[in-house]
Structures are given as structure tokens and as C-alpha cells.
Amino acid sequence: MRRHRPIRGRAVLSYILRSALLALVLAFAVPTAPAADEAPLKTLPVPLDPMHPAITRLGALDYVAGFVLMPAPTLLATKPAAPWGGLSDMMLAPDGTALLSVADIGWWWRLTLTRDAQGRLTGVPTAEAAPLRDLVGAPLVKKFESDAESMTRLADGRWLVGFERDHRIWSYPGADAAVSLPEGPATSFGAPAEIRDLPENNGIEAMAELPGGRLLMLAEGEEDAPGDGKGWIGKPGAWSPVTIRRSDGFRPTALAALPSGGVLLLERYFTKANGPGARISYLPAASLAGNARLEPTLLAEWHLPLTVDNFECLAVTPAPEGGFYIFVMSDDNQNPLQRTLLLQFHWAGA
Template identity: 35%
Template sequence: MRPALRSVVGFCLLVAAACAGVPPSSPVGAQPLDLTIRSEPLQLKLDEPSLFKIGKLIWRGGISMTGSSSNFGGWSDLHISPDGRTLTTISDLGSWLTATIEYDSADNLAGLDHARIGSLRGLDGNPLASKVEADSEGMAHMPDGSWLVSFERDHRIWRYPTLDGTPVAINLPEDFSRQPLNGGVEALTALPDGRIVAISEEHTLTPKLLVGWIGQPEAEGRYSWQTFQYAKIPDFNPTALAPLPDGGFVMLERAFDMVHGVRIRVMRFDEAELKPGATINARELARLASPLAVDNLEGIAATKGTRGETLLWLISDDNFSSLQRDLLLLFELEK
């Protein structure tokens, strides 16, 4: 992960952030654990409490989270159940987390409760232990209830019957292993017909165009793969992908440098654009940067609200650094 700081005040702070991360010394273990999540409410913009809209996104609440486990943190993708009640996320150090979502009287995000944390397992059934093997970045909930998880460093996609179960490896495109070490698939999702969509964070064959893959399910759990391209702008790369309830997709793109800090683009494209051989040019819904509520956002999900509105959920990876935060943000998509 590229470290993404709450604010950037020069080279010394950057070095301090790099040194501040203290990842857990071991995975959660063989058995999931209950844990408590403490939530601090956020404003969209700290110095402008009346601001409730940015771009095409309407603020529906946000929290900064800490958990009663050294393994809490590093959240790299997100799934919200269709009823908006259950959160599921994975960490880039090989953990998974589930929790019940709490709302206030206006149906805005208020907190998380009844949380459980556990370890993703390897093909041998044992918890993933090292960063090289446990760097889980993308997740997709399959139509049959199973989960796909994509990993960086050792580039692969595994299918889990449940997140605390033993996975099986799926066959991958020939060029999947050619992705940069820390620039693999973070944007991963699945369609109702069982197709898989994956977009590389950095793998490119043509300047300004990232490689994407569409996996068509075949017999015996195998996939046939075709490619497309995703158009990017300088500095920004995709970190998350999710289907919208009414069709199409929403994405996160992230940029970071010492001068500007972390910037996030929330993007959208139509399902009709997702075709083998096509180039996707996503449209920007909003751009998040300091002093807005933002951090190293790496996960996104979309659901329907109680009034039929489209809700977008964003989660951040704190890199286990005291200078970053685990944020959960909720927006309503403007009609």
C-alpha cells in the first residue's frame, strides 16, 4: 500500500508516517474472535459543518473506527448486505471482519456493533501468516454466497466458500502474474450471472490504459478470460469496484504524493461499456481531498436505502499507522 496521510506537512512527516505503522505480529488465529469497535463521528468538512454535498455525493454520515484487537486495520475492500445491515471487509494483512451497521433516527451512519474478526486461510487450511501471502486487496460476493479474494505480491484470486473456510484457487489469465509487485488487482467484483470483473492497479500495455479482465464461468469452476482497458489520468489508480443497484458500476481511484497528500476520485461507468476489447472512460462523481473527510480509501460498496436512494459506502486502510485512520463513510448518490 502507498501510505496516505491525513495531511502532509513535508518530508519529515512522511518519514514519520512510514515508521509509525505497527502491524500485528501474528494473524488472528484459527478461531474468529468477538471484538468491540469504537466509533467517532465525522463531519464531511471539519471547518464547515454545514457542508453536506460534494460533487454528486450527499453526506449521510461517517465514523473513524478503532477496534479492540491489534489485527483491526488495513481494510482494503468492502461489502454491504443488500438490506444495509451487515458490513464485511478484508485486511491487507489477511484478516476479515463482519459487523452490524447502526443508524441514527435519520437513517444516517452512526456506528458498528456485534463485530467479529478472523483470519483468511491458505489452501492448506491454515491462517495466512506472512505479508507476501496475506496481502488481500479485492473481494467479490458471488451469486452462490461464496467469496472471491484477490491478492497482491503473489498475484492470485482464491474462492472461499465462507471467509473463515478453506479456499480453492481459480485459473487466471496468462498475463495476470505480470502485474507489478504492489500494483495488482484491487478492483474486483462479480456480476449476477457469475462473471468476474478485475482491473489492475498498475498493469498497462498502452500508456494511460490499465488492463482489465472479464472472467466467464465455465464447467468445473473454471473461467475463460477476455481483456478490456480502463482509461486513467496521471497519478490516479483504481482501488475498488462495485456494482450499482440499478446497473452500472462505481469505482474508487486514489492518488498520493508529498505535496498534495491523498486524493480520491469516485467514478462511475455503465455496464454497456464493459465489453471485451473495449476501453472504459469512467465519469467522475466527486473528488475527495483534505480538508474533507478522507484517508487511504480502498473499498467501496453500493446499496439501496430505505427511501429507494442509492447509497455509496467507502472504507479506508490505515496501514496500521497512528497517523492514519480507519474511516467508514456513507454518501447518497444524487439523482
């Protein structure tokens, strides 16, 4: 399988200049008119390969569509307390018309999606936000308490959110299939006790519910740390450790469960010399057991000069023609030189 390797110097400079240019273009774009109680987003379509837009194959995946997302001025004007960016994980609505994302600055974001008859993404017209709340219903304000990095949805409709710095898992009520913004206070969830010992900024970065109600969660791990990464599998009161093979400086950022019981894994990479990189891999159901060493099968890896940023969000849904649509979204770190990208790929399946 061909891998796109890091390209130094010129590609990194091009990435910075392209990001600044896109921000300028989006600043003058005309947003789609929003529905009631929603605010518009500006979007700009992007190819997989800016230098060769006709290229759509990436490892075992096919590129379907992608957009740069930026709030329209009215979004900032009507919701001044909800700063855009920092999106850390996401889940799709069952009908594919919306996604719910959690931001590492203490906010929920719900984005509406438009898709054609084949399920291909055609736009992201609107967004709305609500604060993440604590155990008594007060908004999370301080970074130490609001750094949400992972999420999944349980079979009973509840949302689980993994936080780092103050390492913990909280649950939030949710019953509707339309992924409405969660309301109400959080409830403590019985996470593995060992997560309290994780490094401050390297907590539970990836989480997914498996068949039978088990959960798989992976810690991001420290940059350049030797050896395998850490994780846990199980349920409250019955957790088992797992390890995951790490290589080439990549670290886990998200998991998405498949109908087969397996999962997809998103990993990221970054150095100042080479810029960002991303990987999508597959873990079969049979490998997901307590005390196992997880060895992901690589599906795709990409670096500059391809369209890439700090990808932290992952979602998967069956495609009408067979196989799966995979969505990834990036955390811009609220940095003007980074972008919020939402990309869609097609995978034929294992």
C-alpha cells in the same frame, strides 16, 4: 462539476495533526458494550469538511455520515492475533446491519452497523476477526501470501479474494446472508493467466461480479505509469482484456456492482506534497465489454482539507428514499498517522 483540488503544505500538516489528535481522543472514548463473541470498537463522528461542518454536497453526492474507527483496548486484549487495520475491500450484508472486509495482512473483519429508519449510519459498535486460510486450511501468515486487496461475492454465495505479490484469486465458502466470517480452506479460482505478470505490489485491486456471472477486475497499476490501466472481464476460461482511462495520478482501488449492471469505481491518489485524494466514478452496463476502453464518469472527487484518507473499500446499497447509499472505508496501513474512516454518501443514480 466543482472539484476539490489538492492543497499543499498547511493542509497536509493539519491532516497529520488532526489524525494524531483523533487517535488521542479515541483512546479515551467509551466503547459500546459488545454482544457475545464480539469485541467493541471506538468511534468518533466526522464531518465531510472539518472547517465547514455544514457542507454536505460533494459533486453528485450528498454526505450522510462518517466515523473514525479504532479498536477498544478489549479488542486488542481478547484477539491479540488479529491486528487492527489494513482493510482493503468490503461487502455489505443485504440487510445493511453488517459489513465483511478483508485486510491485507491476512484477516477477515466483520463489523456490525447501526442505522436509523432512513438507512443512515449511526454507529459501528463491534467487530470480530478470523484468519484468511490457504488451500489446506492453514492461516496465511507471510505478507507475500496474505496481501489481500480485493473481494466480491458470487451469486452462489462464495467469496472471491484477490491477492497481490503472489498474484491469484481464491474463493472461500459462504452461504448465509448475514456475511458471517468465512471458514474453511480456500479454493483456487481460474483467474486470467496474465495477472501473474503484474508488478509485485500492483495486482488486482478492484473486483465485482456482473449480471450473468461475469467478473470485472482491474489492476491497480504502477504509480505514474503512462497510458491506460489494465483489467479483465469474463469468466474462468473465457477472459477478455479491458483498459481503463487513468488521469491525474488516480488508480483503481475498488468496484461495486449496481442493480442496473453498471458499476461504481473508487480510485485513490497520494503524494507526499498533497496528501491523499479519492474519486468515485460510474461505469454504465453498456460499456462493460471485452476489449473495451472504460471511461468512467466522475461523480465526486475530494482532497485535503476534506475528510479523506487511503480509501480502498467500496460498497453500495439501494436507499429507502430512492437512489443509492455509497460506503467507502480507508486502509490505515497500520500507520498511527492514518485513520480507518467509514463514510456514507447518497447518490440519486444515473
